[in-house]
Amino acid sequence: MSMSPTPESILEIRNLKKHFPITRGLLRKQVGVVKAxxxxxxxxxxxxxxxxxxxxxxGKTTTGHCIMGGTPVTSGExxxxxxxxxxxxxxxxxxxxxxxARCAMQMVFQDPNSSLNPRMxxxxxxxxxxxxxxxxxxxxxxxxxxxxxxxxxLRPEFMQRFPHAFSGGQRQRIVVARALALNxxxxxxxxxxxxxxxxxxxxxxxxxxxxxxxxxxAYLFISHDLSVVEHISDSVAVMYVGKLVEFAPTQTIFHFxxxxxxxxxxxxxxxxxxxAQPRAVLGGEVPSSVTPPPGCYFHPRCPFAVQQxxxxxPELIEVAPGHFVRCHLAHELKLEGVGSLDLSVSK
Amino acid sequence: MAESELLLEVRNLKTHFFAEEGIVRAVxxxxxxxARGxxxxxxxxxxxGKSVTGFSILRLVQPPGRIVAxxxxxxxxxxxxxxxxxxxxxxPTSSQxxxxxxxxxxxxxxxxxxxxxxxxxxxSQLIEAIKYHQSLRQxxxxxxxxxxxxxxxxxxxEATFNKYPHQLSGGMCQRVMIAIALSCQPKxxxxxxxxxxxDVTTEAQVLRLIKDLQEELGMSMIFITHNLGVVAxxxxxxxxxYLGKVVEQTDVKALFEDxxxxxxxxxxxxxxxxxxxxxxxxxxxxxxxxxxxxIPAGCPFHPRCPSRMPGxCDRKEPALLPLSGNRLVRCFxxxxxALKGANVHVANT
Numbered sequence: 001m002s003m004s005p006t007p008e009s010i011l012e013i014r015n016l017k018k019h020f021p022i023t024r025g026l027l028r029k030q031v032g033v034v035k036a037x038x039x040x041x042x043x044x045x046x047x048x049x050x051x052x053x054x055x056x057x058x059g060k061t062t063t064g065h066c067i068m069g070g071t072p073v074t075s076g077e078x079x080x081x082x083x084x085x086x087x088x089x090x091x092x093x094x095x096x097x098x099x100x101a102r103c104a105m106q107m108v109f110q111d112p113n114s115s116l117n118p119r120m121x122x123x124x125x126x127x128x129x130x131x132x133x134x135x136x137x138x139x140x141x142x143x144x145x146x147x148x149x150x151x152x153x154l155r156p157e158f159m160q161r162f163p164h165a166f167s168g169g170q171r172q173r174i175v176v177a178r179a180l181a182l183n184x185x186x187x188x189x190x191x192x193x194x195x196x197x198x199x200x201x202x203x204x205x206x207x208x209x210x211x212x213x214x215x216x217x218a219y220l221f222i223s224h225d226l227s228v229v230e231h232i233s234d235s236v237a238v239m240y241v242g243k244l245v246e247f248a249p250t251q252t253i254f255h256f257x258x259x260x261x262x263x264x265x266x267x268x269x270x271x272x273x274x275x276a277q278p279r280a281v282l283g284g285e286v287p288s289s290v291t292p293p294p295g296c297y298f299h300p301r302c303p304f305a306v307q308q309x310x311x312x313x314p315e316l317i318e319v320a321p322g323h324f325v326r327c328h329l330a331h332e333l334k335l336e337g338v339g340s341l342d343l344s345v346s347k
Numbered sequence: 348m349a350e351s352e353l354l355l356e357v358r359n360l361k362t363h364f365f366a367e368e369g370i371v372r373a374v375x376x377x378x379x380x381x382a383r384g385x386x387x388x389x390x391x392x393x394x395x396g397k398s399v400t401g402f403s404i405l406r407l408v409q410p411p412g413r414i415v416a417x418x419x420x421x422x423x424x425x426x427x428x429x430x431x432x433x434x435x436x437x438x439p440t441s442s443q444x445x446x447x448x449x450x451x452x453x454x455x456x457x458x459x460x461x462x463x464x465x466x467x468x469x470x471s472q473l474i475e476a477i478k479y480h481q482s483l484r485q486x487x488x489x490x491x492x493x494x495x496x497x498x499x500x501x502x503x504x505e506a507t508f509n510k511y512p513h514q515l516s517g518g519m520c521q522r523v524m525i526a527i528a529l530s531c532q533p534k535x536x537x538x539x540x541x542x543x544x545x546d547v548t549t550e551a552q553v554l555r556l557i558k559d560l561q562e563e564l565g566m567s568m569i570f571i572t573h574n575l576g577v578v579a580x581x582x583x584x585x586x587x588x589y590l591g592k593v594v595e596q597t598d599v600k601a602l603f604e605d606x607x608x609x610x611x612x613x614x615x616x617x618x619x620x621x622x623x624x625x626x627x628x629x630x631x632x633x634x635x636x637x638x639x640x641x642i643p644a645g646c647p648f649h650p651r652c653p654s655r656m657p658g659x660c661d662r663k664e665p666a667l668l669p670l671s672g673n674r675l676v677r678c679f680x681x682x683x684x685a686l687k688g689a690n691v692h693v694a695n696t
Binding site for chain 1: 392516517518519546550551552554575576577579580599603613614615618620621624628629631635636
């Protein structure tokens with residue numbers, strides 16, 4: 001597949017693979033391999049949000065780690081368009097290049113309690129990236145931290161407090177302020193609202209959208225919550241057992257999916273409406289990424305599977321401009337999106 | 348509701364924790380009833396006391412926590428005088444309570460893997476519960492255990508019986524826990540966020556299973572969750588809790604069509620709904636849930652409430668008021684006497 005390189009895209013991932021060896025015994029002999037990420041294609045346009053969805057263990061978090069250079073990549077390309085340094089392939093970058101790239105892309109994690117050092121004040125936490133990269137010091141540093149806290153809606157008076165004095169939502173705001181410190185162009189947000197209360201989730205989602213508008217940020221928004229992803233994303237990538245199975249604009253994914261797994265995911269989302277049709281239940285379990293089934297990984301659970309699916313692994317094909325599907329039957333199947341669900345009653 | 352249809356009545360339940368830093372009023376005046384064969388959904392955010400309510404019913408609250416007031420009337424036992432048993436008055440360690448726990452009322456938890464003992468096989472944990480409540484011999488208990496594993500839809504139940512929890516996936520562990528909970532055919536199942544740790548496709552499987560088994564066994568259920576979608580699917584009646592109190596009680600349809608309490612309304616509006624991408628900002632509830640040691644005076648929701656009435660909501664605590672159609676709401680907006688007395692003008696009713 002060739003995802004046409006658009007000049008506006010800030011991140012392009014081509015056939016990314018990350019395999020972890022399984023070793024055993026005294027000599028650490030390799031006995032198997034976990035194909036955590038095994039063929040991911042993605043393109044994040046500048047200033048836009050791409051949602052990355054899939055069930056636990058499908059490799060969405062590992063994809064994020066590979067982009068940030070947290071773990072060496074097995075194969076594939078991660079092209080990052082650095083605002084000053086131009087295009088660079090993070091899959092092959094050395095540590096000096098990587099640390100430059102990391103100034104322009106930052107990460108926000110799921111649990112704000114474990115991503116903030118409890119012994120550092122809010123000032124120290126938010127100032128750390130600025131100090132490490134020697135961007136600012138003294139009164140300029142203080143001013144920048146105040147500005148960042150203002151951006152995320154926190155009062156600068158609280159700067160000398162420790163993380164325990166803040167609520168979960170406020171802590172996630174601190175994490176976002178730290179991520180913004182170096183003026184990144186891309187933020188990889190790994191389940192940023194999953195650990196928050198329902199009434200606080202909406203505040204953080206609105207904050208992320210406001211920041212995108214004012215600062216022109218691009219997001220790779222990793223989540224298992226399809227309702228949240230639909231709300232915030234411009235396009236959505238669906239992963240299953242390490243592979244990208246579908247990638248398309250949000251409206252297309254949710255209303256005209258082409259992969260049976262995407263449809264199954266959409267149909268299994270609980271809907272806040274007591275009159276909605278009962279959810280369609282997908283049978284079986286997610287296969288292990290150590291011993292995936294032959295052919296298409298989804299064929300044992302797929303209601304449409306034919307002989308070919310059990311034997312030949314499907315390639316990612318472009319069924320319409322910007323709509324990529326990894327399915328042998330992509331052109332034939334008529335699948336239903338969320339439009340078929342009864343949503344008329346609830347407010 | 349006729350007396351015979353009732354299985355459990357909770358009246359003015361208060362469970363407080365006497366911590367060194369002060370008293371935490373985790374559950375502070377909760378009333379609800381559970382009808383036979385029906386599901387009561389308990390909806391609320393973290394810290395609202397929904398789990399502690401479940402623990403209180405089974406008398407599993409650990410010190411420094413204690414039930415300080417209220418009644419938990421259980422109608423499932425037919426004693427000589429045919430009266431309900433007040434679980435709040437039973438000693439947690441009494442043999443009566445131990446036979447109720449698991450035998451009459453069972454509970455399943457959020458993290459199935461941490462609720463199962465990693466050093467025992469699934470089978471021995473199943474048999475332990477079965478033999479405690481029923482006088483069966485080892486072989487009979489084993490046969491019953493395997494049958495339970497088959498009923499919760501585990502593939503190859505004989506093999507699963509001899510496996511350890513770490514050999515099973517999260518969804519399978521949750522099925523095992525359901526098998527243990529239902530092995531003695533309880534009349535009431537308390538499900539405390541049973542699918543929160545599971546993926547959506549597995550969640551759909553487990554919820555379908557719980558519903559099917561409920562129908563088969565005719566049991567009642569208290570389904571505790573923070574997820575509006577899950578509660579819409581599972582519950583017949585819903586109580587919404589905020590900071591240890593029930594703020595609204597109604598049937599499931601009315602809650603989603605016509606929520607009355609400002610907190611419930613805000614909760615429903617703040618969740619993005621699938622298939623309804625509008626590109627607009629979400630409506631938020633300002634602020635965050637207060638710490639349970641600093642519960643605001645008056646109505647506990649008033650600092651975050653868009654329709655608060657100064658001089659009333661921050662001074663007096665509203666009572667749970669009956670409205671038409673068997674619903675209850677704890678809000679001054681629906682209390683005409685209080686509105687007249689305080690002489691405030693309400694624009695937003």
